[in-house]
Amino acid sequence: MLSRSALILTLGALMSVSAWAQAAPAETEVVNFTLDNGLEVVVIPDRRAPIVTHMVWYKVGSADELPGKSGIAHFLEHLMFKGTARHPAGEMDRLIAEVGGYTNAFTTKDVTVYHQTVPPDVLDEMMDFEADRMRGLVLTEDVIGAERDVVLEERRMRVEVSPQALLAEETAATAYQNHPYRIPTIGWLHEMEQLNRADAVAFYDRYYAPNNAVLVVSGDVEPEAVRELAEDTYGMVPRGPDLPPRIRPSEPQYDTARSVTLSDPRVGVPSFARGWITPSYRVAEPGEAEALDLLSEILGGGLRSRFYQEIVVKAGIASEVGASYDGGAYDPSSFTMFGVPQGAHSLEEVEAAIDAQVLRVIEDGVTPAELDAAKMRYVRSLIFARDEQASMANIYGSRLANDGTVDDVTQWPDRIRAVTPEQVQAVAARYLDPKVSVTGYLLPSDNGAQ
Amino acid sequence: MLSRSALILTLGALMSVSAWAQAAPAETEVVNFTLDNGLEVVVIPDRRAPIVTHMVWYKVGSADELPGKSGIAHFLEHLMFKGTARHPAGEMDRLIAEVGGYTNAFTTKDVTVYHQTVPPDVLDEMMDFEADRMRGLVLTEDVIGAERDVVLEERRMRVEVSPQALLAEETAATAYQNHPYRIPTIGWLHEMEQLNRADAVAFYDRYYAPNNAVLVVSGDVEPEAVRELAEDTYGMVPRGPDLPPRIRPSEPQYDTARSVTLSDPRVGVPSFARGWITPSYRVAEPGEAEALDLLSEILGGGLRSRFYQEIVVKAGIASEVGASYDGGAYDPSSFTMFGVPQGAHSLEEVEAAIDAQVLRVIEDGVTPAELDAAKMRYVRSLIFARDEQASMANIYGSRLANDGTVDDVTQWPDRIRAVTPEQVQAVAARYLDPKVSVTGYLLPSDNGAQ
Numbered sequence: 001m002l003s004r005s006a007l008i009l010t011l012g013a014l015m016s017v018s019a020w021a022q023a024a025p026a027e028t029e030v031v032n033f034t035l036d037n038g039l040e041v042v043v044i045p046d047r048r049a050p051i052v053t054h055m056v057w058y059k060v061g062s063a064d065e066l067p068g069k070s071g072i073a074h075f076l077e078h079l080m081f082k083g084t085a086r087h088p089a090g091e092m093d094r095l096i097a098e099v100g101g102y103t104n105a106f107t108t109k110d111v112t113v114y115h116q117t118v119p120p121d122v123l124d125e126m127m128d129f130e131a132d133r134m135r136g137l138v139l140t141e142d143v144i145g146a147e148r149d150v151v152l153e154e155r156r157m158r159v160e161v162s163p164q165a166l167l168a169e170e171t172a173a174t175a176y177q178n179h180p181y182r183i184p185t186i187g188w189l190h191e192m193e194q195l196n197r198a199d200a201v202a203f204y205d206r207y208y209a210p211n212n213a214v215l216v217v218s219g220d221v222e223p224e225a226v227r228e229l230a231e232d233t234y235g236m237v238p239r240g241p242d243l244p245p246r247i248r249p250s251e252p253q254y255d256t257a258r259s260v261t262l263s264d265p266r267v268g269v270p271s272f273a274r275g276w277i278t279p280s281y282r283v284a285e286p287g288e289a290e291a292l293d294l295l296s297e298i299l300g301g302g303l304r305s306r307f308y309q310e311i312v313v314k315a316g317i318a319s320e321v322g323a324s325y326d327g328g329a330y331d332p333s334s335f336t337m338f339g340v341p342q343g344a345h346s347l348e349e350v351e352a353a354i355d356a357q358v359l360r361v362i363e364d365g366v367t368p369a370e371l372d373a374a375k376m377r378y379v380r381s382l383i384f385a386r387d388e389q390a391s392m393a394n395i396y397g398s399r400l401a402n403d404g405t406v407d408d409v410t411q412w413p414d415r416i417r418a419v420t421p422e423q424v425q426a427v428a429a430r431y432l433d434p435k436v437s438v439t440g441y442l443l444p445s446d447n448g449a450q
Numbered sequence: 451m452l453s454r455s456a457l458i459l460t461l462g463a464l465m466s467v468s469a470w471a472q473a474a475p476a477e478t479e480v481v482n483f484t485l486d487n488g489l490e491v492v493v494i495p496d497r498r499a500p501i502v503t504h505m506v507w508y509k510v511g512s513a514d515e516l517p518g519k520s521g522i523a524h525f526l527e528h529l530m531f532k533g534t535a536r537h538p539a540g541e542m543d544r545l546i547a548e549v550g551g552y553t554n555a556f557t558t559k560d561v562t563v564y565h566q567t568v569p570p571d572v573l574d575e576m577m578d579f580e581a582d583r584m585r586g587l588v589l590t591e592d593v594i595g596a597e598r599d600v601v602l603e604e605r606r607m608r609v610e611v612s613p614q615a616l617l618a619e620e621t622a623a624t625a626y627q628n629h630p631y632r633i634p635t636i637g638w639l640h641e642m643e644q645l646n647r648a649d650a651v652a653f654y655d656r657y658y659a660p661n662n663a664v665l666v667v668s669g670d671v672e673p674e675a676v677r678e679l680a681e682d683t684y685g686m687v688p689r690g691p692d693l694p695p696r697i698r699p700s701e702p703q704y705d706t707a708r709s710v711t712l713s714d715p716r717v718g719v720p721s722f723a724r725g726w727i728t729p730s731y732r733v734a735e736p737g738e739a740e741a742l743d744l745l746s747e748i749l750g751g752g753l754r755s756r757f758y759q760e761i762v763v764k765a766g767i768a769s770e771v772g773a774s775y776d777g778g779a780y781d782p783s784s785f786t787m788f789g790v791p792q793g794a795h796s797l798e799e800v801e802a803a804i805d806a807q808v809l810r811v812i813e814d815g816v817t818p819a820e821l822d823a824a825k826m827r828y829v830r831s832l833i834f835a836r837d838e839q840a841s842m843a844n845i846y847g848s849r850l851a852n853d854g855t856v857d858d859v860t861q862w863p864d865r866i867r868a869v870t871p872e873q874v875q876a877v878a879a880r881y882l883d884p885k886v887s888v889t890g891y892l893l894p895s896d897n898g899a900q
Contacts, residue, residue, distance in 0.1 A: 070628075166705045171706075173627035174624050177632065178623070178638060190700060191699070249518040249520075249641070253639070255616045256711055256712045257710070257712075258709060259708060261708070262707075
């Protein structure tokens with residue numbers, strides 16, 4: 001029920017991909033090496049089934065776009081399927097379909113990722129395809145216009161028709177005053193309409209190269225065989241230009257509480273989401289990101305959380321509540337909580353109840369017993385994630401594409417277990433100041449006038 | 451009383467310089483020409499007193515800064531006083547002081563301006579100085595650190611100590627989601643601290659050149675003599691690099707009402723300011739900017755305005771009210787209104803009263819009589835502006851630095867007079883939608899905790 005909230009989309013926009021925060025370290029022997037051209041490779045053997053997941057993570061996302069060019073990272077993700085001199089458009093998709101495989105791609109604020117899950121005997125062809133389009137993409141004028149129409153339609157269907165998505169966009173744009181996380185990954189409509197071939201080629205030439213990517217292969221494979229295949233395919237791709245340090249404009253200090261209100265006749269039940277910008281794992285002081293993850297678990301991480309027990313079960317004033325922390329982002333990202341009133345109760349009551357629970361942690365801390373329970377649930381979720389091959393690949397890819405190491409992943413459960421109640425109270429007090437929060441309100445309205 | 455409101459600073463941050471919107475066309479013969487190196491020159495003869503105002507307007511402001519380099523435009527304004535090979539630091543200031551003159555400089559979102567008001571017999575020396583530092587500035591490492599401390603102190607004194615200024619900054623950062631007008635001209639503190647010599651030199655080399663500037667000379671001078679002086683001084687400065695079209699990232703469509711709240715123990719009486727982003731003169735459809743100027747005059751332009759008469763005088767619930775329109779910006783900028791409650795009346799009452807007045811214009815329009823009165827007041831203010839030499843120079847410099855022409859200035863009163871009541875109602879309905887406004891609240895608080 002919690003995860004089905006209409007507000008998930010709202011929260012989503014405040015967050016970049018956080019898949020890695022959901023998953024777990026492998027106990028199998030993970031092999032990690034770098035090719036001469038700078039491509040980092042991770043191999044995660046997993047022999048339970050004769051399948052292999054092959055992913056290329058480019059260290060570029062929408063937060064790396066030039067001002068005025070929003071949407072170019074995601075647009076280029078689409079254009080990457082338009083073919084090369086050696087492999088015309090559609091050839092890879094047909095092969096994957098023939099062998100019963102699966103392929104997809106996605107763009108976040110920080111990364112652009114291409115992946116296939118296939119039988120091991122076509123892994124070499126996947127590598128050949130991906131290596132070929134890493135520098136060899138052919139972009140003609142006629143594919144640009146047609147594909148731009150496709151991404152514009154994607155924006156219309158995902159954002160323009162959805163009050164939740166529109167509110168999410170404008171809440172993110174309000175939460176971030178300086179950092180490019182304020183800009184939607186799909187792009188602002190009026191800027192997407194202007195994207196052209198020159199923009200796409202410039203972005204591709206700059207960011208698509210072996211020295212700006214991480215290759216992850218997870219599944220029924222031998223690491224040494226993967227290394228040989230990688231050298232024969234990706235190893236042939238020339239190194240790209242050296243990129244400057246990946247430093248985006250950072251946020252100023254905040255002094256204000258801000259709100260964003262969308263009133264829309266399509267909204268049935270009111271809801272709200274309140275967020276703060278908090279350090280991600282990459283940039284946090286030691287222990288703080290782990291404490292924020294556990295704080296999120298204790299406050300709003302499911303049926304055992306304080307929000308659910310106190311506000312939904314005992315007080316009966318909310319139908320949905322939750323909290324989430326986006327520790328997987330490259331730069332500081334969001335800690336968010338949300339609520340939906342139950343029956344005749346008002347949104348203000350739910351807000352006050354959630355605020356009271358936050359204040360309770362700030363003032364009185366958490367108990368050792370509930371922290372232990374939260375750690376157990378969290379570490380168990382990491383272990384469960386091992387059970388799915390693609391989620392393991394996701395964990396490693398996301399972590400390594402964000403400057404992390406294999407050890408960061410394998411030591412994660414121990415770092416979670418080391419968090420103290422004092423650390424949880426300290427991050428709540430430090431980061432969840434109501435005077436500097438950003439709140440999005442989604443309200444019903446009878447018509448478009450007010 | 452209105453103009454002394456504590457909220458002026460709040461409003462100020464939503465606005466870029468609007469000096470030209472306050473002033474008037476000259477009836478004297480204005481002479482306008484361009485030197486071979488691209489420097490545009492305007493001479494405005496005014497022989498009432500033996501003084502001359504000399505201004506150089508560079509077409510660069512804080513909205514032209516690179517992401518992450520906020521404050522560099524203003525920092526460079528300071529550094530421009532650090533001397534050249536021919537004229538060491540302080541020489542110009544000493545000369546101006548000796549002759550009883552006056553000198554200053556300022557930076558806005560759109561322009562950086564240097565001006566002197568002096569006796570005509572030292573105009574040639576002013577021109578020599580300004581032409582010399584247009585490309586000849588010498589920036590050594592040792593002046594950088596010291597002057598950075600000066601601008602950091604300026605930020606502390608102007609912004610950090612002032613709840614009004616802090617609220618103004620964060621309201622602007624909330625109002626603009628994509629356009630660089632969201633960034634304060636003085637810079638974000640953490641980015642100012644990192645500004646260095648390389649940043650300053652790069653900015654100077656790119657933007658300080660005759661082909662990116664407008665020279666304005668107003669006063670007791672002969673246009674032909676000014677032309678000869680200009681050719682002998684500025685004419686010797688080599689043309690700078692060609693700059694690309696000045697296109698900043700523009701705003702997406704808005705769907706939400708947003709608010710920013712600062713609670714501070716230093717605040718005595720609560721107040722609020724509500725703004726919308728509206729087209730400036732440069733980009734508005736014909737007649738819309740003039741109608742917005744008159745709408746601002748009718749709603750909140752002084753003691754005769756609807757806000758003042760209805761809310762302060764008749765209802766007695768506000769002590770201060772006002773409205774302002776920033777038509778002089780390069781890109782779309784703000785239309786703002788504000789209010790302060792009187793006695794025991796609440797901020798909510800004042801807000802509701804102001805909203806009701808706006809709604810009244812949207813629904814019922816304005817009367818021909820009050821529009822005529824507003825036009826008369828507006829045009830008279832343009833005429834009064836002629837009385838001060840420096841404000842005439844300001845009008846022309848600001849207009850020409852924003853891609854305008856001398857005719858734009860001289861025809862302005864006629865364009866104001868041509869506005870119809872229907873046009874005023876139409877811009878109110880089109881631009882002042884309460885569903886997409888941004889409101890800043892400045893509230894007292896007993897302590898720093900809530």
